[in-house]
Amino acid sequence: MHLVMIGGSDAGISAALRARELDPAADVTVVLEDAYPNFSVCGIPYYVSGEVTHWRNLAHRSIADLEAAGLRLRLDTTARRIDVAGRKLLLSSAGGGEELLGYDKLIVGTGAVPVRPPIAGLAGPAALGPGDGVHVLHSMGDTFAVMATLEQAAPASAVIVGAGYIGLEMADALTVRGLAVTQMEQLPEVLPTVDPELGALVHAELAAHGVEVLAGTTVRAISKAPPGGAGRLHVQATAAGGTTVTRAADTVLVVVGVRPETALAAGAGAALGVRGAIAVDPGMRTSLPDVFAAGDCVITRHRLLGVTYLPLGTTAHKQGRVAGENALGGNRQFAGSLGTQVVKIFDQAAARTGLRDHEAEAAGFDPVTAQAAADDHKAYYPGSHRITIRVTGDRATGRLLGMQLFGHKDAEIAKRVDIAAAAIFHGLTVDQVSDLDLSYTPPLGSPWDAVQLAAQAWTRATRRH
Numbered sequence: 467m468h469l470v471m472i473g474g475s476d477a478g479i480s481a482a483l484r485a486r487e488l489d490p491a492a493d494v495t496v497v498l499e500d501a502y503p504n505f506s507v508c509g510i511p512y513y514v515s516g517e518v519t520h521w522r523n524l525a526h527r528s529i530a531d532l533e534a535a536g537l538r539l540r541l542d543t544t545a546r547r548i549d550v551a552g553r554k555l556l557l558s559s560a561g562g563g564e565e566l567l568g569y570d571k572l573i574v575g576t577g578a579v580p581v582r583p584p585i586a587g588l589a590g591p592a593a594l595g596p597g598d599g600v601h602v603l604h605s606m607g608d609t610f611a612v613m614a615t616l617e618q619a620a621p622a623s624a625v626i627v628g629a630g631y632i633g634l635e636m637a638d639a640l641t642v643r644g645l646a647v648t649q650m651e652q653l654p655e656v657l658p659t660v661d662p663e664l665g666a667l668v669h670a671e672l673a674a675h676g677v678e679v680l681a682g683t684t685v686r687a688i689s690k691a692p693p694g695g696a697g698r699l700h701v702q703a704t705a706a707g708g709t710t711v712t713r714a715a716d717t718v719l720v721v722v723g724v725r726p727e728t729a730l731a732a733g734a735g736a737a738l739g740v741r742g743a744i745a746v747d748p749g750m751r752t753s754l755p756d757v758f759a760a761g762d763c764v765i766t767r768h769r770l771l772g773v774t775y776l777p778l779g780t781t782a783h784k785q786g787r788v789a790g791e792n793a794l795g796g797n798r799q800f801a802g803s804l805g806t807q808v809v810k811i812f813d814q815a816a817a818r819t820g821l822r823d824h825e826a827e828a829a830g831f832d833p834v835t836a837q838a839a840a841d842d843h844k845a846y847y848p849g850s851h852r853i854t855i856r857v858t859g860d861r862a863t864g865r866l867l868g869m870q871l872f873g874h875k876d877a878e879i880a881k882r883v884d885i886a887a888a889a890i891f892h893g894l895t896v897d898q899v900s901d902l903d904l905s906y907t908p909p910l911g912s913p914w915d916a917v918q919l920a921a922q923a924w925t926r927a928t929r930r931h
Contacts, residue, residue, distance in 0.1 A: 467492050469793050470555060470567065472545045472730065473575030474498030475507070476779050477761025479532070480786030481573045481793070486536045488794055495538045495567070497545050497557065502606040503532060508779055510609050511632065514616070515639035521609065540567075548572065548734035550754050571756050571793040574731050574744065575786060578724035578762035578777050580604045585627070586687035588720065594688055599698050599717040603632060604724065612719070621645060621716030625701045627685050628722040629656035631809045634668065636719055637677050638812050648678040648713050650703055652722075655681050659807065660818050661856055663837060664872045671814045682706035688718055724777055726763045739765040741775035748799035750789040758793055760785035769802035769891065770821055770867065771829050776805055806887040808880040815875045817883035820868030820890045821858060832861040835868075838923035840916035842877035844908040851877040855920035857896060861928060864895040869917070878910075885917050896921045 469485050471478040474496050482494045496503065504526045512518045522528075532539060542560040549556070555567045580602040587594050594600040596611035599619060603612060615621060624640050626633050629651035637647050649656065649672065655665035656672065656679060672679050680703070687702045697714030705711050726743040728736070737753040739745035744764045746752055752759050761782035768774045781803045791798045808817035826833035835858045841850045853873035859866050869886035871879050889899050899921040906913050914922070 467794070468568065468570045469494045469573065469790075470569040470571075471496045471573045471575055472498075472555070473577055473761065473763075474500075474503035474539070474541075475505070475575065475577055475761065476782035477577070477763075477786035477789070478573065478575035479504045479526075479537075480783045481575065481758075481760060481790030482532075482537050483535060484787045484790030485794055488791060488796070490536065492536075492794065493538075494536060495540060495569075496532075497540045497543050497555070497567070499542070499544050500606060501541045503529065503539055503541070505606055506779075507604065510603060510606075511635035511639040513609065514612060514636065515642045517642075521606070521613075524606075545730055548730060548754075548757070550734050550757065553756065569756075571758065573750075573786075573789045573793055574736075574752070574757065574759040574763065575761045575782075575789075576727040576730055576763045577782075578604075579727045580721070581723045581725050583627070583685070583720070583722050585685050585720070587689050594690070594699075598690065599715075600688060601717070601719050603636065603719060603721055615717050616643065619698070619716065621698070623697055623715045623717075624648070625650060625699075625713055625715040625718045627701075627718065627720045629653075629679070629681070630659065630721065630723060631657075631807065633719075633721045634672070634809055634811050636721065637672060638675075638810070640719075641675055641677060641812075645717075646676070646678075648680065648715065650683045650685055650701070650711075651679075651681045652684045653681065654706070657809070657816055659805075660816055660870045660872075661822055661835070664816055664854065664856065664870050667854060667872045668811055668814070668816055671811050675812045680705070680711060683711055724762065726775065726777070728763055731757075731759060731763070739775075740773055741765075743775045749792045749797065750785055750800060751792065758789040760789040767800060767802045769804055771825065776803055778803065778805070778807065780806070801891075804887050804890055806883060808883060810875050813875055814872065815877070815879040816870075816872045817879050818868070818870045819883050819887040820866070822868055822870070823858060826858060826860070826867050831865075831867060833858050833867055834861045834924070834928050836920075836924040836927040838920040840919040841912065842873065842916060843911050847908045849876075853877050853879070853882070853916045855916060857920050857924040859896040859924055859928070864897055864925075864928075866890050866894055866896045866899060866921075869920070882915070882917050885915070896924050900925075 762777035851874035858868035
């Protein structure tokens with residue numbers, strides 16, 4: 467049995483390792499375009515900030531570790547075409563040589579690529595790029611280009627286009643490095659994956675650390691600054707009211723999301739689904755015989771929404787593991803996602819799981835959202851922090867549909883959203899969250915955890931309606 471994985475990030479490596487775990491005799495090859503298998507894209511901002519001291523530390527496992535696990539790595543090798551009938555891959559090496567690689571089962575984990583918005587200066591023959599100080603950030607190659615700008619050009623100022631997770635983390639990282647940062651977000655508030663009430667708290671944290679936040683601002687053009695002007699670059703945008711906004715900067719980072727990389731699979735005839743992602747069944751099987759797919763290139767089954775596109779590292783790991791098992795003849799199914807996410811912004815953290823009101827309505831629920839605040843541990847013990855929590859439940863059934871949290875980075879925001887994620891995963895009502903047997907000691911919690919107090923506030927609010 468020869469299994470071939472295309473892609474050496476979360477999904478591909480998880481699939482490969484699972485296959486070897488189940489069958490140590492399996493012949494497993496991983497084909498990847500660069501020389502950085504199993505690197506943490508999510509950790510890149512912390513290398514940029516200097517908190518991760520060397521780029522090699524971003525590797526979940528070293529090449530030696532992967533080879534010791536029995537994986538054959540084809541580094542700096544690009545998969546050009548899938549011959550489905552012949553069960554072969556056309557590969558090309560960095561030197562330009564081509565070869566055919568046979569497979570018995572194939573797993574496509576080509577991931578996603580950065581979205582390039584329609585901003586003048588980003589496309590065409592005169593497009594600005596890393597040499598000009600204009601960057602996207604998604605791969606190790608992108609990371610090295612950003613670091614080259616920071617170390618060689620010594621920029622004093624930066625404009626970040628986009629205020630999602632990576633954009634916020636990079637605002638933190640570049641500020642820590644001493645740059646003056648302006649963040650521009652097209653939507654009305656930063657971190658648009660949470661409700662505006664929590665986005666406003668994130669906005670305030672950015673501003674408190676010196677980041678200029680321009681929400682409701684659409685970037686139109688990036689150009690080289692005129693000679694003698696401030697900064698290397700000129701950014702032109704339009705504010706919500708239609709007024710023109712301009713900023714000078716030494717470097718610009720464009721991080722406005724990703725799209726699935728499906729050209730290889732689509733070229734072989736694979737069916738596509740939501741957002742053009744590869745369509746897969748719950749076992750991660752594509753429409754092509756003996757071809758599986760997993761990770762940011764495929765559709766995701768959301769436990770409440772149904773089929774959607776939701777690129778997350780946690781999801782990619784789980785889907786890859788399913789694909790690796792089923793490629794060996796198993797029948798495991800991906801259990802579905804809830805979009806559980808958390809992000810650190812300077813000294814605070816924001817998290818969400820499940821659905822917000824508009825998402826719940828689209829899924830056919832009758833949602834009610836209530837907001838509460840509670841201490842992360844007993845206030846009489848020094849160092850307590852207040853957590854803001856928004857709970858979304860279904861009015862008719864009381865089912866917990868979603869939760870959002872904002873609070874200090876030491877207030878266990880990530881683990882508390884995980885309580886909600888587990889509750890939603892198993893279909894608990896909001897009331898049943900109060901029945902959970904959670905731990906308590908005054909330095910770390912309360913007899914009623916903050917999540918439970920927020921659930922009780924939701925119940926009180928809905929009973930008044």
